[in-house]
Amino acid sequence: MRGRRTRLGIALRRAQLKWYRVSHPLLGPFRARWRRSLMLRTMTITGLVTGLIILVAGVFILTSISNDLYSSRRDSALEDSARATLAAQRLIDASDTADSGGLASLASNVQRTVQDTSASQMVHLRRQPGQTPFSDAPPSTTTSSSLRESVSAELTQAVAEGDAPQHWQPVSFVGEDGPPAPGIVVGSSLSFPSGAGTYDLFIGYDLSDTRATLSFVERTLFITAAAMMAFIGILVWTISRIVFRPIRVAADTSRRLAAGENDARMPKQNDDDFDVLSEGFNDMADTLQARIQELDHLSEMQQRFVSDVSHELRTPLTTIRLASEVLQGQAEERPPVQQRAIEVLGAQVERFETLLGDLLEISRYDAGRVTLETEPTNLVALATEVVEGLQPLSKGLIEVRPLGGYSPVEVDARRIRRIVSNLVGNAIEHGEGRPIVVSLDSNAGAVSIAVRDWGIGMTQESVDHVFDRFWRADPSRKRTLGGTGLGLAIAREDAAVHGGVIEAWSRPGEGSNFRLTLPRGEGISSYMSPLPLVPDDVEVVEGDPQATGGWLRRPGRWTRRGGRS
Numbered sequence: 001m002r003g004r005r006t007r008l009g010i011a012l013r014r015a016q017l018k019w020y021r022v023s024h025p026l027l028g029p030f031r032a033r034w035r036r037s038l039m040l041r042t043m044t045i046t047g048l049v050t051g052l053i054i055l056v057a058g059v060f061i062l063t064s065i066s067n068d069l070y071s072s073r074r075d076s077a078l079e080d081s082a083r084a085t086l087a088a089q090r091l092i093d094a095s096d097t098a099d100s101g102g103l104a105s106l107a108s109n110v111q112r113t114v115q116d117t118s119a120s121q122m123v124h125l126r127r128q129p130g131q132t133p134f135s136d137a138p139p140s141t142t143t144s145s146s147l148r149e150s151v152s153a154e155l156t157q158a159v160a161e162g163d164a165p166q167h168w169q170p171v172s173f174v175g176e177d178g179p180p181a182p183g184i185v186v187g188s189s190l191s192f193p194s195g196a197g198t199y200d201l202f203i204g205y206d207l208s209d210t211r212a213t214l215s216f217v218e219r220t221l222f223i224t225a226a227a228m229m230a231f232i233g234i235l236v237w238t239i240s241r242i243v244f245r246p247i248r249v250a251a252d253t254s255r256r257l258a259a260g261e262n263d264a265r266m267p268k269q270n271d272d273d274f275d276v277l278s279e280g281f282n283d284m285a286d287t288l289q290a291r292i293q294e295l296d297h298l299s300e301m302q303q304r305f306v307s308d309v310s311h312e313l314r315t316p317l318t319t320i321r322l323a324s325e326v327l328q329g330q331a332e333e334r335p336p337v338q339q340r341a342i343e344v345l346g347a348q349v350e351r352f353e354t355l356l357g358d359l360l361e362i363s364r365y366d367a368g369r370v371t372l373e374t375e376p377t378n379l380v381a382l383a384t385e386v387v388e389g390l391q392p393l394s395k396g397l398i399e400v401r402p403l404g405g406y407s408p409v410e411v412d413a414r415r416i417r418r419i420v421s422n423l424v425g426n427a428i429e430h431g432e433g434r435p436i437v438v439s440l441d442s443n444a445g446a447v448s449i450a451v452r453d454w455g456i457g458m459t460q461e462s463v464d465h466v467f468d469r470f471w472r473a474d475p476s477r478k479r480t481l482g483g484t485g486l487g488l489a490i491a492r493e494d495a496a497v498h499g500g501v502i503e504a505w506s507r508p509g510e511g512s513n514f515r516l517t518l519p520r521g522e523g524i525s526s527y528m529s530p531l532p533l534v535p536d537d538v539e540v541v542e543g544d545p546q547a548t549g550g551w552l553r554r555p556g557r558w559t560r561r562g563g564r565s
Contacts, residue, residue: 038244038247039240039241039244042236042240043233043236043237043240046232046236047229047232047233047236050229050232050236051229054225054228054229055225058221058222058225061221062214062217062218062221065214065217066214069210069213069214070207070210073184073205073207073210074168074184077120077168077184077186077203077205078166078168078186080118080119080120080203080205081118081166081168081186081188081203081205082165082166082188083117083118084113084114084117084118084203085114085165085166085188085190085201087113087114087117088110088113088114088117088190088201089190089191091106091109091110091113092106092110092190092191092192092193095193096193097193097194098136098193098194099136100135100136100137100138103136103137103138103192103194103196104138104139106138106192107125107138107139107141107192107199108141110125110190110201111123111125111141111143114201114203115143118203119205120203120204120205120206121143121144122143122144122146122147122173122203122204122205122206123141123142123143123144123147123201123202123203123204124140124141124142124143124144124147124148124151124201124202124203124204125140125141125142125190125199125200125201125202126140126141126142126199126200126202127140127196127197127198127199127200128159128160128189128197128198128199128200129156129160130160131197131198132197134195134196134197136194136195136196137192137196137197138192138196144173144204146173146174146204147173147185147202147204149174150171150172150173150174150183150185150204151185151187151202152169152171154169155167155169155185155187155202156187156200158187159187159188159189159200160189160200165188166186166187166188167186167187167188168184168185168186168187169184169185169187170182170183170184171183171184171185171204173204173206181206181207181208181211182206182207182208182210182211183204183205183206183207183208184204184205184207185202185203185204185205186202186203186204186205187200187201187202187203188200188201189201246271246274246277246278249266249267250266250277250278250281253265253266253281253285254281257285257288262285262288262289262292263289264285265281265282265285266278266281266282299366317349317352317353317356320349321349321353324342324345324346324349325346327342327345328342328343328346331343355486358486358487358490359486361486361490362469362486362489362490362493365490365493365497370493370497372411372412372415372497372498373412373414374410374411374412375410375411375412375413376408376409376410377408377409377410377411377413377416378406378407378408379405379409379411379416379440379447379449380400380402380405380406380440382413382416382417382420383400383402383420383438383440383449384400385417386417386420386421386424387400387424387438389421390421390424390425390428393425393428394428394431394433394436395433396431396433396434396435396436397435397436398424398428398435398436398437398438399435399436399437399438400438400440401437401438401439401440402439402440402441403439403440403441403530403531404440404441404442404443404447404530405440405441405442405447405448405449407442409447409518409520410521410522411498411518412494412497412498415494415497415498416494416498416518418490418491418494419491419494419495419502419516420438420449420451420516422487422488422490422491423449423451423491423502423514423516424436424438424451425487426451426487426488426514427451427452427453427455427512427514430453430455430456430512431453431454431455431511432454432455432456434453434454434455434511435454436451436452436453437451437452437453438450438451438452439452439531441530441531442520442530443527443528443530444520445519445520445524445526445527445528446500446517446518446519446520446524446527446528446529446530447517447518447520447530448515448516448517448518448529448530448531449515449516449531450513450514450515450516450531450533451513451514452511452512452513452535453511453512453513454510454511455511455512456508456509456511457506457507457508457509457510457511457512458506458507458508458512459506459508462506463504463505463506466488466504466506467488467489467491467492467502467504468489469486469489470486488502491516495516495518498518498519499518499519499522499524499525500516500517500518500519501516501517502514502515502516502517503515503517503533505533505534505535507538510538511535513533513534513535515529515531515533517529517531
């Protein structure tokens with residue numbers, strides 16, 4: 001039983017997969033549009049409901065007309081048959097013939113009378129079966145072979161045994177040429193004189209004209225329904241366009257406002273509710289514009305203040321530095337306490353000067369006044385030079401692993417050197433004295449530098465803020481190199497001005513990895529980093545938001561190679 005259920009489940013899944021493969025190319029775009037468009041859903045539902053109503057109404061009308069036509073035609077045929085039967089019986093009752101020739105002539109006269117009296121020319125007269133043979137009885141006569149063949153045994157028995165004066169049955173007349181025609185056969189009894197016995201009279205009525213009328217009604221109803229559906233579709237589309245126009249205007253205005261068009265406003269729609277919406281939206285846009293202008297003004301003032309203060313502080317800082325150098329030159333003649341004070345003063349002056357330099361650099365980026373002085377640069381040599389300068393400050397070994405990147409790249413060497421210095425200094429700061437590895441590699445589109453340490457690491461929340469200005473993962477932690485808190489922020493700006501990007505991976509207890517990726521030229525807008533962001537010695541956890549190794553950078557988005565964005 002379990003195996004049967006398993007096979008049944010597999011068969012169902014295969015059927016579902018086959019249906020998906022067949023239907024997805026056809027229904028996939030419609031489903032996507034259905035989920036996105038309220039107008040499409042409204043029009044589709046309205047069209048389906050309207051079509052169902054028209055279908056039900058059409059079936060009801062067609063059924064009613066068909067039943068009415070058939071009932072009227074049947075009643076008319078029964079009345080006509082009764083009238084013809086009475087006329088034939090009166091003719092028989094008025095005759096006193098007894099020989100075979102007279103009876104045969106009487107039968108012929110009865111047939112002609114029925115044809116002249118009724119609206120039908122299909123008459124079949126025969127002696128009722130089961131009677132005592134009579135040699136002089138007239139033979140059966142018929143005007144239509146199709147009528148003779150259409151008389152069933154049930155109708156014959158009903159005429160012979162029934163109490164009603166006449167019986168009828170729906171039939172299909174099959175002619176020699178043409179398709180079968182619907183009709184009615186009405187049967188009744190005639191009593192002949194002189195022992196001839198009882199004869200069955202069958203009169204056939206062709207209902208082809210009724211079917212033609214019904215077909216005309218069907219065509220008329222179909223054309224009318226199609227015209228109504230088209231009209232309703234156009235009407236629903238027009239009304240939907242009118243009704244959803246304010247919504248489209250609101251969406252377009254919000255997109256323009258989000259794109260930076262501060263003067264975008266919603267026009268009034270000549271509707272109380274939508275006009276209230278327009279007024280509220282426009283008031284909100286005015287408020288946002290005022291706040292944006294205020295923030296822009298404050299930001300500009302802040303940038304100017306930082307720049308001005310930085311410049312103004314350089315003059316007294318230069319004087320203080322000169323005085324510090326004079327004191328340092330006379331430090332040997334002073335007591336140990338004063339020597340220590342002079343040493344601290346010199347270190348703090350250098351730190352203050354570095355902070356002013358970083359503030360000036362940030363203000364240049366904020367003001368958009370940064371220019372690159374590019375030159376062909378060997379990044380392997382640059383990284384080696386930086387590492388050699390910082391090695392004395394590290395308790396552990398700093399290793400350079402050049403897997404590639406020997407070819408010169410057009411970059412601003414000063415800024416790239418500053419980036420590498422910041423990354424290596426950051427690794428020394430948090431590396432806990434463990435080894436640090438600086439890896440370099442390149443491909444056809446980009447060159448990459450990664451700095452890996454096995455220090456304390458950071459949480460994902462800290463990684464999200466590591467490039468923010470003046471941000472520290474652990475404010476209580478003592479700085480080894482005396483950084484300003486702007487190093488990684490400036491490094492990110494330096495990378496961005498080259499068209500590159502700096503990314504960070506870190507995990508508590510497993511260290512960190514910072515990766516700088518630069519395009520090889522200005523015309524390259526899509527490239528893949530040759531170095532992984534997640535180190536090879538780390539197990540990649542499924543769903544890890546930092547596991548972004550092997551991603552392609554394209555304008556405005558990231559795309560995995562061989563996949564979709």
